[in-house]
Amino acid sequence: MEPGQRHVKGPASPTDEEEASSNFIMNCLQIITKTLVGIIYSIYSIIHLAYITIYPVEKSLKNKVILVTGAGRGLGREMSLQLAKEGAMLVCVDINADGVKETADMINGGRTGKDAVADHYTTNVAEPNQVNELARTVEEKWGKVDVLINNAGIVASAPLMENTDEQIKRMIDVNLVSHFWMVRAFLPAMKKRNEGHIVATSSVAAFTCAANIVPYAATKYGVTGLMASLREELRVNPSNNIKFTTVHPFFLDSAPINVKHWEVKSALPIISIPQVASAAIRAIKRDEVIVTVPEILRLLMTMLWIIPQKSADFWRDTFNTKINNV
Numbered sequence: 001m002e003p004g005q006r007h008v009k010g011p012a013s014p015t016d017e018e019e020a021s022s023n024f025i026m027n028c029l030q031i032i033t034k035t036l037v038g039i040i041y042s043i044y045s046i047i048h049l050a051y052i053t054i055y056p057v058e059k060s061l062k063n064k065v066i067l068v069t070g071a072g073r074g075l076g077r078e079m080s081l082q083l084a085k086e087g088a089m090l091v092c093v094d095i096n097a098d099g100v101k102e103t104a105d106m107i108n109g110g111r112t113g114k115d116a117v118a119d120h121y122t123t124n125v126a127e128p129n130q131v132n133e134l135a136r137t138v139e140e141k142w143g144k145v146d147v148l149i150n151n152a153g154i155v156a157s158a159p160l161m162e163n164t165d166e167q168i169k170r171m172i173d174v175n176l177v178s179h180f181w182m183v184r185a186f187l188p189a190m191k192k193r194n195e196g197h198i199v200a201t202s203s204v205a206a207f208t209c210a211a212n213i214v215p216y217a218a219t220k221y222g223v224t225g226l227m228a229s230l231r232e233e234l235r236v237n238p239s240n241n242i243k244f245t246t247v248h249p250f251f252l253d254s255a256p257i258n259v260k261h262w263e264v265k266s267a268l269p270i271i272s273i274p275q276v277a278s279a280a281i282r283a284i285k286r287d288e289v290i291v292t293v294p295e296i297l298r299l300l301m302t303m304l305w306i307i308p309q310k311s312a313d314f315w316r317d318t319f320n321t322k323i324n325n326v
C-alpha cells in the first residue's frame with residue numbers, strides 16, 4: 001500500500017462469517033457438553049461421598065513420621081498423643097522448650113535412644129532460619145516427614161485500634177507467615193518422593209467474622225486460602241500424590257490463657273481438645289481436604305455465606321459468639 005493511502009476494509013467474506021458462526025456453535029456445544037459432564041460428575045461425587053462416609057477408606061499412620069508444630073500444649077500436644085497411639089513417630093516442635101519436651105516424654109513413656117518414638121525440637125516457626133535448620137536436622141535424623149501438621153498459633157483479642165502493632169505483627173507471623181516457611185522447607189522433599197500430607201489448623205474464624213479478633217481472623221482466612229491455593233497448584237500435575245487437610249475447629253476448651261479471650265453464648269457447645277484432635281486425625285487418614293469440628297459447622301457457615309447479609313447478621317447476633325476484649 002502506498003504511503004498515505006487509506007486501507008478500506010471490505011465487508012467480511014461469506015467464508016469468514018460462516019467460520020465465525022460455526023466457531024460460535026462449536027463453543028456453545030463445548031460449554032453445554034462440559035456443563036453436562038460437570039453435572040454428572042457432581043452427582044457422582046455426591047454419591048461417592050455418601051458411600052465413603054458409610055464405608056470409609058482410611059490410610060494407616062503406623063510408622064509414619066509426623067511433625068506437629070505447637071506440640072508443647074493444647075491441641076498440638078493432644079494430636080501428638082493420639083497420633084502416637086496410631087503407631088506414628090512424632091517430631092514435636094514448639095517455641096516452648098519445656099512444654100515440647102514434656103509432650104515427647106509423655107509419648108515415649110521412659111523409652112530412650114532407638115526405642116524412642118517421639119523427638120522434640122525447640123523452634124520458633126515464625127523464623128525462617130530456624131525452620132530451615134529444623135527441616136535439615138529432622139530430615140537428617142528421620143529421613144523424611146510423611147505428615148506435616150502446622151498447628152502453632154497465638155491469639156490476642158481486642159478491638160483493632162487497641163491491638164498493639166507488635167500483637168498484630170506477631171499474630172500474622174506465627175499464625176500465617178510461619179505456614180509459608182514450614183511448607184517451603186518441607187514441601188521440596190515431599191515433591192521429590194511425590195508423597196506426603198500437609199495439614200493446617202485454621203479456625204471457624206476463617207469462615208465467619210467476629211469482633212475483637214480482626215488480626216486473628218485475617219490470619220485464619222489467610223491460612224485457609226494458602227492451603228486451598230497450594231493444593232490447586234499441585235493438582236495441576238495429574239499424578240500429584242501430596243494431600244492437604246485444613247482443620248477448622250470451633251472454640252476449644254483450651255488453656256486458660258486462651259479461654260479468657262472469649263465468652264461464648266452460642267447454641268453450639270464449646271468442643272473439647274480430644275474431640276478436635278481425633279476429628280483432625282480421622283480427616284488425615286481419610287485424605288479429607290476440609291474438616292470442621294463440629295461437622296455441622298460447615299453447613300452453618302456455608303449458609304451464612306449464602307443468605308442475605310442482614311439475616312446473616314441476625315443469626316450471628318442470635319447465637320452471639322462474643323469475643324472479649326482482654
Ligand SMILES: NC(=O)c1ccc[n+]([C@@H]2O[C@H](COP(=O)([O-])OP(=O)(O)OC[C@H]3O[C@@H](n4cnc5c(N)ncnc54)[C@H](O)[C@@H]3O)[C@@H](O)[C@H]2O)c1
Pocket residue numbers: 069070071072073074075076093094095096099123124125126151152153154174201202203204248249250251252253254255258
Ligand atoms: N483455642 C481455640 O479455641 C481454637 C479455636 C480454633 C482454632 N484454634 C487454633 O488451634 C491451634 C492450637 O490452639 P491451642 O488452643 O492448642 O493453643 P495453645 O496456646 O494451647 O497452644 C499453642 C502452642 O503453640 C506454641 N507456639 C506459639 N508460638 C509459637 C511459635 N512462634 N513457634 C512455635 N510454637 C509456637 C505455644 O508455645 C503453644 O504450645 C492454633 O493454631 C489456634 O489458632 C484454637
